[in-house]
Amino acid sequence: MHTLRPALLTDHYELTMVSAALRDGTAHRRCVFEVFSRRLPAGRRYGVVAGTARLVDLIREFRFDQADIDFLRRTGVVDEQGADWLSGYRFTGDVDGYAEGELFFPGSPILTVSGSFAECVVLETLVLSVLNHDCAVAAAAARMVTAARGRALIEMGARRAHEEAAVAAARAAYLAGFRFTSNLAAGQRYGIPTAGTAAHAFTLLHDDERAAFASQVATLGRETTLLVDTYDISQGIRTAIEVAGPELRAIRIDSGDLAVIAQQSRELLDSLGATETKIIVSGDLDEYAIAALAAEPVDMYGAGTAVVTGSGAPTAGLVYKLVEVEGRPVVKRSEQKATIGGRKVAVRRHKPTGTAIEEIVVPQGVPDRRPNDRLLQRSYVVDGESMELPKLDESREHLRQCLISIPWEGLKLSAGDPAIPVTVVPAE
The missing domain is CATH 3.20.140.10 (nicotinate phosphoribosyltransferase)
Structure with a gap:
């Protein structure tokens, strides 16, 4: 080519x-x-x-x-x-x-x-x-960083942009204050820290959620992030802590009413002894959605489409x-x-x-x-x-x-x- x-x-x-x-x-x-x-x-x-x-x-x-x-x-x-x-x-x-x-x-x-x-x-x-x-x-990303009030953000918009534009967007988002990108080319070219663990496809691949979580923890250790909303979120959290223990680094939620779910998830994690397990949320987040979650127990935001498209x-x-x-x-x-x-x-x-x-x-x-x-x-x-x-x-x-x-x-x-x-x- x-x-x-x-x-x-x-x-x-x-x-x-x-x-x-x-x-x-x-x-x-x-x-x-x-x-x-x-x-x-x-x-x-x-x-x-x-x-x-x-x-x-x-x-x-x-x-x-x-x-x-x-x-x-x-x-x-x-x-x-x-x-x-x-x-x-x-x-x-x-x-x-x-x-x-x-x-x-x-x-x-x-x-x-x-x-x-x-x-x-x-x-x-x-x-x-x-x-x-x-x-x-960069302007859209800077507004998201301001809205996040010191909480970390990961840029994950590569699948919503031209392949080269996605790399440039990751660079611009990092310049604006995002902490990580999911884009490996941006990591290689610009030294931006990369992050990511698993999608819903990995959970669906396995016979059940427990098997998927066990496989991920066996490979990546308890410092991984488990995606808990493939089926039932509450049961997903319970299974995640049963498999990984209360030392699990984080869970990720990618759908639903994030404000309500974040509160319920924090309460459930605490009740299971996982008081240090972080909550990461994603799913069509822009600066307004991030600002709306300011009072909720969210530790990190994943933003994709809104970042790479300049948020409108x-x-x-x-x-x-x-x-x-x-x-x-x-x-x-x-x-x-x-x-x-x-x-x-x-x-x-x-x-x-x-x-x-x-x-x-x-x-x-x-x-x-x-x-x-x-x-x-x-x-x-x-x-x-x-x-x-x-x-x-x-x-x-x-x-x-x-x-x-x-x-x-x-x-x-x-x-x-x-x-x-x-x-x-x-x-x-």
């Missing part, structure tokens, strides 16, 4: 623009493109930057091999001049942006790509594909727009889709206590820095060379600190204004 290289994970019109720009001589004009959102998804008060490190790796690999060039010639996507240019493509420009794990708001210039028009415009689809997906997943917002709504040509600001003026020209610099303004109060964005200038301001942009690629990037665990901690810094109203799950305003000020 042929695997597409990053260069063909793009849109037809990007290459036709390159061909036309090469023909008329504008392809090599120095340009600046910016990634930002005009608005947050409905009900959201912040976005989360995720996927930037993945994107930098893909830009490094962005090449057109001979098979790619032959396909583009054969189908008439590019002319000979365009084909020749693409065959030698290497990104030689700069990429700057917000750190992974940084919060963003409408108008935040989260990524800046600068270089020649041709080398930057062909990256548009790749940039937006990565960031729109990963940012959407499967894209972050990011756009990639040209804002500067040869040092000259350019502006799109169409109604509802206007842009602000010029390369932007952004800082996050804080109270002395550390609470974020405002984001300041300056086009074509430098913000008036105050003592508690934090510069938001950093270099990812300089003259085509990738810079050293933070480790995933460092980005995870960065997001945790960012969420602590915003006003508490910004963490509410209810609809409302962005957690902090973004102010665009004129350049000095």
